[in-house]
Amino acid sequence: MAEAMTAAMSAALLEVQGVSKRFGGFTALDGVDFMVRPGERVGLIGPNGSGKSTLVNCIVGTLRNEEGSIRFEGQDIGGDPAHKRIRRGLARSFQIPKPFASMSVLDNLCVPLLYAGRRHENLAPGRIAEEAMHILEQVGLGEKARAMSGGLTQVDMRKLELARAMAAKPKLLISDEAMAGLSASEVDDILALLSGLKGQGVAVIMIEHVMRAVMKFSERIAVLVAGRKIADGEPQAVVGNPEVVKAYLGE
Amino acid sequence: MSNRVFAVVALAVALALAAVTQLIPNEYFFSAAYTVLLFVILATAWNILGGYTGYVNFGSAAFFAIGAYTTVFFYNAFKAPLPVGIVAGTLVAGLAGLGLGYLTLRLRGVFFAIASLALAVVLYIFIVNWDYVGGARGAYVLQPREIPFGLPRYIHLIYAVQLMMAAFALVVSRVIEKSTLGRGLAAIRDDELAAECSGVPTLKLKIFSTMMSCALMGMAGTTFPYYLSYIEPSSAFSLSYAVNSIAMPLIGGMMSWMGPLIGAVLLGTVQQLVQVTISSAWNLLIVGVLLVLFVTLAPNGIMGWVDAWRRRKGR
Amino acid sequence: MEVSWALLANAIIAGLLLGGFYAAMSVGISISFGMLDVVNIAHPAFIILGSYIAYIVNDQFGFDPIVVSVVVSPLFFLLGMVLYRIYYLCFERRGQESLRGLAFFFGILFITEVALVLIFGVDYRMVSSRYGDVTWRLGEVGFPMRLVVPFLVSMVMVIGVQLFLTHTFFGRAVLAVAQDQLALRLMGVNPVRVKELAFAISIATAGVAGAFLIVIQPVQPAIGREFIGLVFAVCVLGGMGSILGTLLGAFVLGLAESFTSTFFGPSWAPAVSFGLLLATLAFRPSGLLGR
Numbered sequence: 030m031a032e033a034m035t036a037a038m039s040a041a042l043l044e045v046q047g048v049s050k051r052f053g054g055f056t057a058l059d060g061v062d063f064m065v066r067p068g069e070r071v072g073l074i075g076p077n078g079s080g081k082s083t084l085v086n087c088i089v090g091t092l093r094n095e096e097g098s099i100r101f102e103g104q105d106i107g108g109d110p111a112h113k114r115i116r117r118g119l120a121r122s123f124q125i126p127k128p129f130a131s132m133s134v135l136d137n138l139c140v141p142l143l144y145a146g147r148r149h150e151n152l153a154p155g156r157i158a159e160e161a162m163h164i165l166e167q168v169g170l171g172e173k174a175r176a177m178s179g180g181l182t183q184v185d186m187r188k189l190e191l192a193r194a195m196a197a198k199p200k201l202l203i204s205d206e207a208m209a210g211l212s213a214s215e216v217d218d219i220l221a222l223l224s225g226l227k228g229q230g231v232a233v234i235m236i237e238h239v240m241r242a243v244m245k246f247s248e249r250i251a252v253l254v255a256g257r258k259i260a261d262g263e264p265q266a267v268v269g270n271p272e273v274v275k276a277y278l279g280e
Numbered sequence: 281m282s283n284r285v286f287a288v289v290a291l292a293v294a295l296a297l298a299a300v301t302q303l304i305p306n307e308y309f310f311s312a313a314y315t316v317l318l319f320v321i322l323a324t325a326w327n328i329l330g331g332y333t334g335y336v337n338f339g340s341a342a343f344f345a346i347g348a349y350t351t352v353f354f355y356n357a358f359k360a361p362l363p364v365g366i367v368a369g370t371l372v373a374g375l376a377g378l379g380l381g382y383l384t385l386r387l388r389g390v391f392f393a394i395a396s397l398a399l400a401v402v403l404y405i406f407i408v409n410w411d412y413v414g415g416a417r418g419a420y421v422l423q424p425r426e427i428p429f430g431l432p433r434y435i436h437l438i439y440a441v442q443l444m445m446a447a448f449a450l451v452v453s454r455v456i457e458k459s460t461l462g463r464g465l466a467a468i469r470d471d472e473l474a475a476e477c478s479g480v481p482t483l484k485l486k487i488f489s490t491m492m493s494c495a496l497m498g499m500a501g502t503t504f505p506y507y508l509s510y511i512e513p514s515s516a517f518s519l520s521y522a523v524n525s526i527a528m529p530l531i532g533g534m535m536s537w538m539g540p541l542i543g544a545v546l547l548g549t550v551q552q553l554v555q556v557t558i559s560s561a562w563n564l565l566i567v568g569v570l571l572v573l574f575v576t577l578a579p580n581g582i583m584g585w586v587d588a589w590r591r592r593k594g595r
Numbered sequence: 596m597e598v599s600w601a602l603l604a605n606a607i608i609a610g611l612l613l614g615g616f617y618a619a620m621s622v623g624i625s626i627s628f629g630m631l632d633v634v635n636i637a638h639p640a641f642i643i644l645g646s647y648i649a650y651i652v653n654d655q656f657g658f659d660p661i662v663v664s665v666v667v668s669p670l671f672f673l674l675g676m677v678l679y680r681i682y683y684l685c686f687e688r689r690g691q692e693s694l695r696g697l698a699f700f701f702g703i704l705f706i707t708e709v710a711l712v713l714i715f716g717v718d719y720r721m722v723s724s725r726y727g728d729v730t731w732r733l734g735e736v737g738f739p740m741r742l743v744v745p746f747l748v749s750m751v752m753v754i755g756v757q758l759f760l761t762h763t764f765f766g767r768a769v770l771a772v773a774q775d776q777l778a779l780r781l782m783g784v785n786p787v788r789v790k791e792l793a794f795a796i797s798i799a800t801a802g803v804a805g806a807f808l809i810v811i812q813p814v815q816p817a818i819g820r821e822f823i824g825l826v827f828a829v830c831v832l833g834g835m836g837s838i839l840g841t842l843l844g845a846f847v848l849g850l851a852e853s854f855t856s857t858f859f860g861p862s863w864a865p866a867v868s869f870g871l872l873l874a875t876l877a878f879r880p881s882g883l884l885g886r
Contacts, residue, residue: 089477115479123477129470131535140467143460145479154460197479336697338636383877389693390634391831395876397636398824398869405866469694519820523705526698565709572702575695576685 041100042067042232043088043119043201048097050083050256057083059256060097065201065232070224072247072264073236076276080256081236082124085203089121090114102200116145120199124206126186130179134170134189135161137178138196146198161196168192168222184215191222201232208239216242244268252276283458287451294447298440302431310439314507316548317442318500322521323528323540324449325496328456330526331534333489334469335389339380339396340525342403343494345516346373347501352413352511355421362441366502373498374491381490385483404517418512421505438503445503449496453537456492465489497525520564524548527571533583542582601735606857607850612742614849616811618842619749619804620822621829622756623797628827629836630773631790631797633682637700639822640707641671641798645805646720646814647711653722660722661748664806668799675798678703679791704819711816719813727810745807752803756796757838769793773836821865828872834881847871 045063049056058080065071075081086092088099090111099107106114120141129137138161142152152160165171168188173181178189187207194202204223208216220242223233237243243250243264250267252260254276260267267273281289301309322340329335350372351365360368376399384395408416423434431437456462464485467475476482505511524547532543547567554563574581620642627635648667649660686696726740760766768789771779779786808814829848833840848868856864 091473091477110481110483111476112479112481115477121477123474127471127474129467129474131466131470136463140463140475140480141478143463144481193474193478330694334694336694336701338701383873387876387880390697391876391880393634393697394636394823394827394831395873398828398872398876401821401824401869402866402873405863409862519705519817523701526701530695530698561709561712565706565713568702568706568709572699572706575699575702576681579685579691579695 040066042069042102044098044100044103045084045088046098046100048084048087048094048099050080050087050092050094056256058087058094061253061256061258063251063258063261065234067200067232068227068230069232070227070246070248071232071234072243072250073234073253074238074240074243074250075253079253081253082205083256084253085121085205085234085236088114089119089203112144115141115197115199116148118149118198118200119203120145120194120197120201121203122187122190122194122205122207124209126183126190128178128181128186128189130177132178133175134165134178134181135174137189137193138164141193141197146196149198164192164195167195167225169218184211184218187211187219188222191219195226195231199231201234202226203234203236205236206238207235208237208242220246283451283455286454290447290451291444294443298443301439302436307433307435310433310435311507312552314435314439314442314503315552316545317439317446318504319524319528319548320446320541320544321442321449321500322497322525323532323544324446324453324537325493325500326525327493327529327534327537327540328453328496329489329493331529331539332457332462332465332469333486335385335486335490336393336526337396337490337493338393338522338526339400340497341517341519341521342396342400343373343377343497344501344504344521345403345407345513346376347498348504348511348516349407349413349501350498351502351505352419352421355505356412356419361424362503362506365505366441366445366499369502370495370499373501374495376498377494378487378491380494381487385486385490400517400522404513407513407516414512416513418510419505420510423506423509434506438506441503445499449499450537450541452492452496453540456489457537461485461488520567523564523567523571524551527567527574529581531570531574531581533581533586535580536583539581539583546582602857604736606853608736608738609742609857610850610853611846612738612746612849613811613853614846615746615749615753616742616804616807616845617825617829617849618753618845619745619800619807621826621841621845622753622838623800623804624826624830625833625836625838625841626756626769626797626800627794629830629841630769631793632773633679633687633790633794634697635700635794635797636697636823636827637704637707638797638801638826639819640704641674641801642805642808642822643711643814643816643819644707645671645802646809647715647805648802649806649809650720650722650814653724657723659724660806660810661744661803664803668803671802672795672799675795676791678798679794683787683791704823708816708819715816717815717817719815720809721813722809724810741810745810749804749807752800753838753842756800760838765789765792824865824869824872828868828875831872831875831880 041064043065045061048058048061050058061084073081083092087094090109098105101117101119106117129140135158139157142157142161162174165174168191170185170188170192173185181189191204191207207219216239223235223246226233235243235246247264249262250264251258252267252273259276260270260273322344326337326340329337347369350369354360354365354368380395380399384392407413413419427434427437464480467478467480468482468485472482504516528543528547529540531547533539551563554566578584624638627633645664649663652658652663653660682696686699726744729740731738760769768779768784772786772789829841829844832847833844848871851871852864852867855867
């Protein structure tokens with residue numbers, strides 16, 4: 030049993046243990062354990078203010094957790110600034126799109142390619158633009174490569190967010206509510222996009238309120254409520270969990 | 281154009297300009313041109329941090345004065361010639377920028393701006409109270425009697441040196457703009473958090489660009505004590521430097537190396553003309569009004585108009 | 596150097612009196628910078644403008660400068676409203692406040708200073724008042740009225756602002772702007788409107804503080820810049836956006852300046868505020884009272 034545990038642990042890509050985060054007197058995360066295996070598709074759900082975004086911020090390094098450890102590929106990354114974690118193979122998209130507004134869509138992707146993605150795939154500097162174009166075509170923004178990113182529509186901004194995260198060539202991509210406010214067909218677009226990453230061996234954490242998408246996408250679902258993880262397992266089992274039902278219906 | 285070609289062209293143009301203009305008989309031309317070039321360097325330097333990275337430095341005068349007073353110090357201490365002053369002044373200003381950046385760039389950008397302003401005042405008071413470099417009375421720096429290259433007066437040499445330094449500053453600015461570093465800086469300017477999450481080491485890049493920017497500002501000041509062979513704190517710390525180094529890139533355009541050059545040449549020349557015909561106070565008023573007008577009505581400056589025009593033509 | 600008790604006591608009294616006045620100069624920055632997140636580095640320009648208006652009216656009609664400043668404060672209020680409108684439309688709404696908004700205020704600071712130089716020249720200007728040359732004495736300790744009167748009026752103004760912010764609906768809306776704009780919208784309050792009025796108040800306090808300044812010392816256009824460090828130092832030292840913190844920061848700064856000029860010479864005094872500001876930013880950016 031113990032051996033099986035360690036085997037499972039060492040196989041983990043991301044391993045979050047006992048992570049807590051407070052803002053003044055408010056406890057946003059309270060001893061959260063969470064893990065992701067290579068290539069796995071995990072849904073992370075929970076009501077508003079349950080700590081999902083805080084957890085993402087702690088994993089990526091834009092916030093520092095006070096307690097607990099965060100390991101990536103077996104190494105403790107808790108002390109690394111965000112850009113180092115990105116270079117190790119983490120990437121995230123932002124819930125509210127944050128394009129580099131003075132740059133073209135293509136140049137937006139060149140930034141993570143130059144600063145992170147290039148390290149993983151040994152891209153020659155001359156091939157950066159080509160690779161950026163390749164990713165844009167994957168997400169369906171190929172025709173807008175030369176457009177200024179500040180003027181994109183909402184859907185395209187979300188796609189750009191994902192494309193930019195993909196351009197960091199991550200082993201684990203965290204998608205933070207990429208679908209909120211989108212139409213059904215647009216949700217399907219993004220879902221197809223994220224599902225496609227599986228083929229490239231990229232693990233994905235999907236944070237989402239659109240349950241249809243989460244159920245369709247996830248191999249496993251974890252539920253956060255008020256900063257604690259109350260469930261983690263097979264999608265069907267988690268949705269049937271009375272505690273989860275209570276947390277959602279009680280909202 | 282590759283960086284190397286650009287550097288060669290820039291230096292060749294500077295050399296040619298220096299050679300051709302030596303024939304101009306009017307002495308005043310050299311002193312006016314010196315001042316305009318000084319602004320070209322300051323504006324270009326400011327833009328590396330302000331335009332490329334998005335951090336406002338109100339302390340241009342401080343770094344300029346660091347360059348100038350380092351020259352004075354080395355002159356007083358070792359009778360060091362101008363080239364030593366140039367190298368030392370640039371280095372000391374760069375180190376000061378490094379220190380300021382290290383201490384304040386972790387905070388919100390506003391705090392850096394305020395700290396840079398504070399640094400200018402603290403340094404001013406320090407220099408005023410430091411007798412070794414002349415204190416409030418000022419200091420004399422004698423121009424060497426022997427002038428190389430058969431030039432008629434020392435101002436001709438100072439002007440040529442300033443021309444070379446301006447070319448150098450433009451080359452540095454352009455190399456940074458077109459490099460990976462430049463893209464990282466632009467990402468920081470557009471959205472610092474998104475930049476960090478794209479793998480850009482934001483703090484390191486900010487500190488580096490502050491250091492480069494401040495070093496070049498210091499370089500601009502190193503020839504200043506020789507210019508009038510006299511220097512005093514209120515001229516070295518003149519508000520004019522702080523305002524112009526912000527106004528010129530804003531008016532010319534902050535997104536590329538060319539904007540500050542255009543802004544500095546235009547605004548610098550206008551000021552030289554106004555200075556002769558009206559007065560220097562009007563001068564500063566004009567700069568201030570232009571600054572406010574441009575920043576509210578034409579936030580992308582003259583280069584912004586050029587870009588818009590190009591885009592319209594391209595369609 | 597021999598430190599006599601009288602010298603020390605005088606330095607403390609002068610420092611506290613100055614500190615009270617510094618609070619009046621800085622309370623506007625605590626509102627605009629600390630609460631509204633509008634980095635108005637032109638604040639000192641409005642202080643100097645206030646000084647000159649008090650000077651003109653005093654010079655022409657002999658009215659008391661402080662009375663004048665209170666009477667003309669609505670003008671500053673209006674000026675503040677206009678200024679915020681421009682700032683909002685051109686920068687805040689477009690998300691360009693950090694670079695261009697800052698440059699805008701810098702330009703305003705500069706234009707005001709140069710305009711004053713062009714109109715009045717660079718000579719120092721003074722006002723005459725009934726209490727200007729009077730000094731109360733308590734043993735060896737002097738209470739110069741030119742410091743005491745501005746101190747008292749400053750205290751009234753700062754405490755008034757604090758009460759206004761904590762005890763009125765509008766005041767609480769201003770405090771909420773800093774923390775939770777969504778809540779404001781739910782209450783049916785337009786945050787832009789709140790910021791506009793609060794900014795106008797901050798400019799009005801600057802105008803009034805300008806009259807205090809010219810009672811305390813002669814004024815010329817360029818001294819405005821020296822106060823940039825001072826008002827921001829007080830604001831940051833006290834912890835952003837807290838009026839009581841501002842008061843504390845102002846007293847600390849007043850004492851520090853008074854000691855510096857007593858024991859090291861007045862030429863070093865202006866370095867104190869900027870030095871303290873630099874040190875605070877570098878080592879304790881959350882301020883004295885901050886967490």
